[in-house]
Amino acid sequence: MTRWRNENPLLLYNIRQLLTLRGDSGPRRGGAMRELGIIEDATVLCSGGKITSIGKTRDAVKDPRVKRLNKKLVEIDCSGKIVLPGFVDSHTHPAFAAPRLFDFEKRISGAIYEEIAQAGGGIRSSVDAVRKIRRADLASKILTVFDAMAVHGTTAVEAKSGYGLSTEDEITSLAAIRDAANRWPGTAVPTFMGAHVVPREYDDRPEQYVRLIEQEMVPQVARRRLARFVDVFVEASAFNSKSAERIFTAAHEQKLGIRAHACQLTPASIAPLMRFRPASLDHLDHIDDREIPLLVASETVATLLPGANYFLGLTRYPPARKLIEAGVAVALASDYNPGTSPTLSMQMVLSLACTQMRMSPAEAITAATINGACALRLGNTKGSIEAGKDADLAIFDVSDYREVCYWFGANLCSAVILNGHLRTRDRLARPAYDI
């Protein structure tokens, strides 16, 4: 993909279907998840990194703003294509050094997650590599991932630490995320996840590791403004809800947002976590039906991560239909990580959501855009195409939005606009941007 910074205003026109997702800035629930606000033969004008106006192509020529910008304007012909809000990938773990091929082969031969961890694989094997890598090398790996995500239509991403697991290595990981974010035109939201797993050196005293997180790591991360959220892997093999409550109390004191991995591998009550009003609870494969009303009555988004189920070879997927029909705000994310979901393709995630969780294409797109933005508390600026919002757009080389979910295993995104910066891999733009 050719890369450049584009400071000029942009006019996208002849858009076959523009998926605006317009509406209120809160997360969409129930039937509202199927309302994409489609405009046919549409146009979008962006300038200064923001969306200036949307409408019909035939009206754009009369628009005084378009006339005024005439000379500087970069025109992008989107004939036969669709445009949607850039994907908001609200759950990723990009701060790692190497793929986990040992785990991959072990699992193929029949080992389960806990057995792989005991055999020296799992999250801890990624920790060894991250503790050795230089910050600059980690940052350049993360930037490569952000760039690849953009190529696949993602314009905003949440990025967790969690493979350092010491104060120094967690801070280095978050600093590397910030370095990469500063060099990327998209938006990256950093999350501190020291509570990913108990590191080996605390095996016989896990309680002390929790104390280190609450008393040292969270305050230091907050003081250095390295994270917006704190995440805890609440799971029998990681941290119980009592430990999570302590860590979240420390996060609240530092005015950091809360999110958690919950009910991924085994059932557990989400009630103690909901007390902290988390922005999102993620996975929820084993959520207790009786606790679904807790989510319905809250602003907490349920972020489902079917890439992990696919890669772990599970037949059971998160209960998307049950959650949507109850009125829970559902988001979809990649869970990009080296152990359980090595994909950064939101298009693949949408395919899995439709085929394995029976979400409709419209619901899946809503979950991957505006509801993903709400899971990061960015619903006011991201996730829909409306005047005044950030110019984050993805152009797909298909003529019907349902094709984004229908084709799988190939990337159909032909260009993205990240905070007003255009990146394209074909001859969409003319004339200054012919490549």
Ligand SMILES: [Zn+2]
């Ligand atoms: Zn995760």
